[in-house]
Amino acid sequence: MKNEHLRFVDAEIHSGQRIAFPDGLLGFPDIKEYQLFDIAPDIPFKTLQATNETDLAFVLMDPFTVFTDYHITLDKQDVKELCEQEAGNLMVLVILTIPPGSPQKATANLQGPLVINVSNYLGKQLVLSQSPYHTRHPLHPLPTLQRHKSNELSTQDFSMSVDKETV
Amino acid sequence: MLVLTRKLGESITIGNNIKITIIASNSSQVKLGIEAPVDISIYRTEIYQRIMVENQKAAADKTIDAAALRALWRQHVRKS
Numbered sequence: 001m002k003n004e005h006l007r008f009v010d011a012e013i014h015s016g017q018r019i020a021f022p023d024g025l026l027g028f029p030d031i032k033e034y035q036l037f038d039i040a041p042d043i044p045f046k047t048l049q050a051t052n053e054t055d056l057a058f059v060l061m062d063p064f065t066v067f068t069d070y071h072i073t074l075d076k077q078d079v080k081e082l083c084e085q086e087a088g089n090l091m092v093l094v095i096l097t098i099p100p101g102s103p104q105k106a107t108a109n110l111q112g113p114l115v116i117n118v119s120n121y122l123g124k125q126l127v128l129s130q131s132p133y134h135t136r137h138p139l140h141p142l143p144t145l146q147r148h149k150s151n152e153l154s155t156q157d158f159s160m161s162v163d164k165e166t167v
Numbered sequence: 168m169l170v171l172t173r174k175l176g177e178s179i180t181i182g183n184n185i186k187i188t189i190i191a192s193n194s195s196q197v198k199l200g201i202e203a204p205v206d207i208s209i210y211r212t213e214i215y216q217r218i219m220v221e222n223q224k225a226a227a228d229k230t231i232d233a234a235a236l237r238a239l240w241r242q243h244v245r246k247s
Contacts, residue, residue: 027219028226039233043240047231058225059236077205097225103235104242109225112218127210127218135221139239 013091018051019116021123022081026112031056034123036116046093048114060093063110066139072113072128081124088117097136107136 013019015038024031033051044065050056063070072092074082082088093114098106110133116123171179178188184204191198201209 025222026215027222039231039236043233043237045236045240056226057231058222059231077208080205095222095225097221098235100227103232103239106239109218109221111214112221125218125222127208127215129211129214135217 013116013118013121017121019048019121019123021114021125023124025058025114025125026127028056036060045096048093048095059096059098060114061096061108063092063094063108063113066108067110067137070110070133072115072126072131074115074126078115078124078126082115082117082122083120089119091116091118096139106139108139109135110137111135 013036015036017036019034019036021032021034023029028050031050031053034048035051037047037049039045039047039059044061046060048058048060070092074090079088082090093116095109095112095114096106097109111128111131112125112135113128114123114125173179173189175189175192178186178200180186185207186202188200188202189197190200203209
């Protein structure tokens with residue numbers, strides 16, 4: 001597999017698309033299939049709903065819309081699991097924790113991002129150990145939106161690195 | 168829990184293909200060398216636990232309130 005076959009895209013996934021997570025999400029190892037739904041066209045949040053567990057759902061967002069410097073590294077094994085059969089266009093989403101009744105206190109889990117291959121709809125939750133991120137980054141107030149605005153950055157200005165020696 | 172005592176440089180083997188060696192130690196830290204197949208994920212437990220707990224917390228609120236999320240988003244945009 002070559003590096004150029006792996007890139008992040010600012011992709012749209014059809015609302016309702018099924019995504020397989022062969023390892024499940026941390027804490028939910030037995031639930032391996034979800035559907036990704038848009039919530040509303042005017043907000044950048046999505047829901048990840050377990051296909052066979054109507055009670056289990058997560059709110060996700062594109063981290064780069066808020067955390068414009070966000071940066072993750074995929075290792076060889078992550079790439080292999082996501083792109084074994086197909087070269088990958090990858091999408092990153094992070095899980096929001098929204099305290100009931102206090103949505104303004106929502107936080108984003110930047111340490112355990114979900115990476116989805118939008119070519120084969122395989123997903124994986126990463127565990128970032130060598131990273132500056134933690135599991136509870138406040139969305140409110142936005143830490144980097146000022147910079148986002150002033151530099152005219154778009155969601156495509158995100159970065160990714162792949163361990164070159166191992167890919 | 169199985170408890171084993173090992174000396175510096177000694178190791179334990181788990182199954183047929185995982186080997187953990189004591190590389191260095193002092194009074195408060197132990198350095199481990201781990202040899203395992205690449206498809207075995209190895210995590211620092213506290214980070215793994217933190218993400219697991221956060222996932223469970225994130226999944227706890229089963230009602231997804233689009234209006235509240237819209238308010239959250241607009242509040243941000245307004246503040247910028």
